[in-house]
Amino acid sequence: MRRLVLIALLAFFATPIKAETWPSRPLTMVVPFAAGGPMDAVARILQSALSDALQQQVIVENVGGAGGMIGAARVAKSVPDGYQFVLGNVGTQAVTQTLYKTPFYNSITDFTPVVLIADLSLVMVARKDLPVNNLREFIAYAKTNQKTMQFASAGAGSATHLGCALINARIGVDVTHVPYRGGAPAMQDLVAQRVDYLCIDTPAAIPQIESGAIKPIAILSHGHSPSLPNLASAHEQGLTDFEASNWSALFLPRDTPAFIVQTLHDATVAAMNDPTVQRRFKENGIDLVADERRSSTYLAQFVIDEIAKWAGPIKSSGLALE
Incomplete structure (x- = not known):
């Protein structure tokens, strides 16, 4: 009897997830920073519309620490079944790769890019x-x-x-x-x-x-921000070509099945196109990215470019963390 039960369990866990069954239970969006901050605002604005698009509840969980690496690492090491994904940013996915001597993960190989959401x-x-x-x-x-x-x-x-x-x-x-x-x-x-x-x-x-x-x-962006149009940039105030900006994007663990990546991508884009979501982003000073920057392949290359972009300034500044 025990042998039959074991065989049944092994067969169950070995069965691949089918497109028509995902998602079949609530999902968790990990925000790798404390509640109440800008990244948390992005997540909370998306939460309801994304839940509607996926027809399953999306739970926002704040997991802060180590510049966002603790929360991001949890997702990187999780089972690639689509039920846990991270709202990453320039810090968690790009800066950490050069700033830390031993990052908790490799941003390029340990995650599956889903969709770039906003510039901040x-x-x-x-x-x-x-x-x-x-x-x-x-x-x-x-x-x-x-x-x-x-x-x-x-x-x-x-x-x-x-x-x-x-x-x-x-x-x-x-x-x-x-x-x-x-x-x-x-x-x-x-x-x-x-x-x-x-x-x-x-x-x-x-x-x-x-x-x-x-x-x-x-x-700290190169030009004016639509949210603060009367505030001059650092570049305009004498720090020539200085730029430091943030962004937000969704990432799944590596090896997540392609149909899950595509389903989450499409649901997120649908949420981004929701008029209520767009209005709330605008009210909060968050700029949604243009349509041509929303593909998973764009985000994959974008992360590579962002890591390279920040490597030079970080190294030249002498910044380094354990």
Whole structure:
């Protein structure tokens, strides 16, 4: 009897997943950062429409730490059955590959790209009582007061860490880094004036800027952000060709069956095209990518290009984490 049961179990687990049966239960979207931050906002906006498109509940789970690598690694090492995927970004999928001496995973070989979702410009913001009003004034102030200053980030190795770290290296200052377990707690301490500045995605910064709780210094994308059209970029304020921006995309574990990848891709695109989702993204200052940038093959090459793009600045800045 036990032998028959064992044979039955082996046959069950060896049976390939069929297209018509997936998904047959709730799915988990891992957000590798704390709740309340920009990446969490992307996930929460997509959640309902994606659940409708897949006809199964999509559960958002925040798994922060190590610049997003803990959550991303969990997905990379999970069973490739499509029921767990990660909302990755420039930090988890590109920066980590050069910044860390021993990354938790290989972004190219350990994941299956699904779809690029949005571009999120980084913005440099300061506590409201910092005596500067633009990047030139900030540079002068930082050079004089660098020993007593602190900058916050969503975690070591995150896009928010790298944005400010690259600015510091570019202007020649050594400021103490204070890592948090996400953008939301980092922003809370900036508003409370416990740290001096932060480089964060525009969606997280806009409400605090509009309320006067923090002070905008510069957009870190090369040009203006549609969300903050009146704020000059670092490039325009003297840091020629400086750029540090973020993005979000979905990734499955490697070896995930092609039909699952395609189904999740199509469902995500359908969610992105939902008018309510588009309106909420716009309200939150998140720019959805154009149609021609939404294929899985585009994302695969995009990640390769992003790793190469950031390798040079990271190495030249001397940044390295264990």
